[in-house]
Amino acid sequence: xxxxxxxxxxxxxxxxxxxxxxxxxxxxxxxxxxxxxxxxxxxxxxxxxxxxxxxxxxxxxxxxxxxxxxxxxxxxxxxxxxxxxxxxxxxxxxxxxxxxxxxxxxxxxxxxxxxxxxxxxxxxxxxxxxxxxxxxxxxxxxxxxxxxxxxxxxxxxxxxxxxxxxxxxxxxxxxxxxxxxxxxxxxxxxxxxxxxxxxxxxxxxxxxxxxxxxxxxxxxxxxxxxxxxx
Amino acid sequence: xxxxxxxxxxxxxxxxxxxxxxxxxxxxxxxxxxxxxxxxxxxxxxxxxxxxxxxxxxxxxxxxxxxxxxxxxxxxxxxxxxxxxxxxxxxxxxxxxxxxxxxxxxxxxxxxxxxxxxxxxxxxxxxxxxxxxxxxxxxxxxxxxxxxxxxxxxxxxxxxxxxxxxxxxxxxxxxxxxxxxxxxxxxxxxxxxxxxxxxxxxxxxxxxxxxxxxxxxxxxxxxxxxxxxx
DNA sequence: CTGTATCCCCCCGGATACTG
DNA sequence: CAGTATCCGGGGGGATACAG
Numbered sequence: 001x002x003x004x005x006x007x008x009x010x011x012x013x014x015x016x017x018x019x020x021x022x023x024x025x026x027x028x029x030x031x032x033x034x035x036x037x038x039x040x041x042x043x044x045x046x047x048x049x050x051x052x053x054x055x056x057x058x059x060x061x062x063x064x065x066x067x068x069x070x071x072x073x074x075x076x077x078x079x080x081x082x083x084x085x086x087x088x089x090x091x092x093x094x095x096x097x098x099x100x101x102x103x104x105x106x107x108x109x110x111x112x113x114x115x116x117x118x119x120x121x122x123x124x125x126x127x128x129x130x131x132x133x134x135x136x137x138x139x140x141x142x143x144x145x146x147x148x149x150x151x152x153x154x155x156x157x158x159x160x161x162x163x164x165x166x167x168x169x170x171x172x173x174x175x176x177x178x179x180x181x182x183x184x185x186x187x188x189x190x191x192x193x194x195x196x197x198x199x200x201x202x203x204x205x206x207x208x209x210x211x212x213x214x215x216x217x218x219x220x221x222x223x224x225x226x227x228x229x230x
Numbered sequence: 231x232x233x234x235x236x237x238x239x240x241x242x243x244x245x246x247x248x249x250x251x252x253x254x255x256x257x258x259x260x261x262x263x264x265x266x267x268x269x270x271x272x273x274x275x276x277x278x279x280x281x282x283x284x285x286x287x288x289x290x291x292x293x294x295x296x297x298x299x300x301x302x303x304x305x306x307x308x309x310x311x312x313x314x315x316x317x318x319x320x321x322x323x324x325x326x327x328x329x330x331x332x333x334x335x336x337x338x339x340x341x342x343x344x345x346x347x348x349x350x351x352x353x354x355x356x357x358x359x360x361x362x363x364x365x366x367x368x369x370x371x372x373x374x375x376x377x378x379x380x381x382x383x384x385x386x387x388x389x390x391x392x393x394x395x396x397x398x399x400x401x402x403x404x405x406x407x408x409x410x411x412x413x414x415x416x417x418x419x420x421x422x423x424x425x426x427x428x429x430x431x432x433x434x435x436x437x438x439x440x441x442x443x444x445x446x447x448x449x450x451x452x453x454x455x456x457x458x459x460x
Numbered sequence: 461c462t463g464t465a466t467c468c469c470c471c472c473g474g475a476t477a478c479t480g
Numbered sequence: 481c482a483g484t485a486t487c488c489g490g491g492g493g494g495a496t497a498c499a500g
Binding site for chain 1: 235236237238239240241242243244245246248249250251252253254255256259277294314315318319321322323324325326327328329330331332333334338339340342343344347348351415419450452455458459
């Protein structure tokens, strides 16, 4: 794999030695998105074993792409931050993501549904600006999933911080969203809209919050890229 | 590697399943550069075994990135051509190459010197326009290499076609270039210039051809990208 | 020239458990 | 929370020879 390198002076080959090993590009997407802590990275890359995650982080560090630094906020905790070289990988991630959005068939993408991944991404890209300056709680119920994994809550604090819960936070719920996982994922990826899927999605609660959902929902960073593959 | 996929609907993950397997990105660079035939691809990716090359080509074909078509020119010969999806990978290759040029230390790149690869790339990017409309033959002698691999000839035909030879083509030689492989590679990569290395490179022959060498040499597609890593 | 066929090693990386 | 330790199997892919 990394098992020797390509022995080519070409910059594409040299960069590929760093980036094109298993899981690395997906991990970089997570880092470029701003995740800094080990267990947060694990949530973004749940199928990657912690051992391999640790290995890759060290490789990226020695490649000069990330730095491991003690957290300013909490002592005894470390954070992984992009170096300038790492920040400069954003165009690479964007190019790959845009290509994937444009050319990978959505039937293939939508074969990989995962509610925790979807909710984790939704949390990250949620745009609180159209919401009232009060704590807002939204419940997502995926009617096609077993009860252990079908109910999620997003809690948007007045300061704009967003929390994701998998157990009832106990707050008053301002909006109940009921749909199936595939529909919600397609909407979030930009493959469909709330409008186009309105017969598959049920919104109950505050009408203003429901009306602005297409805005505060945020969507995937690649949702704007036009799709050309079926 | 491909051994299961990432199980993520994210376009970055889906695209990485196609692109981020061993050798694939380097092979794509070759295809994006316009190489179409199996043995030409082998020259561009010499350390890749033919079996794996064949496997990757099939994977790329089934991913919809390339098409295998019978050659129009020669019968019984097949060619690999980019599909629209494949052509759309050019920005991805460029992003990765530019990042590599900018951030991978040149001492690392220059550890992977290879005269046949360099000459093959030079052949491809050579710009015949400043040369006279006659057959032009240039000999490259790498004084630091064993005699089996130290002498190469580029023959530029009047129609602009460029041939690479590793045995004396027998034509009159218009320019003799003598240097070491590292210097020539650094120049071609844009890490140095003919001017900056003039004490390490000897040009004998037609003075006009020598004078325009920095132009007709063409350089790597990534040579213009500024270098930030030492 | 354009690939296939085969062999086989090695090591990648998945799983799981555990620790400071 | 932030990783490490260990085990182990499967298969990726390198090497080589050969075939249409």
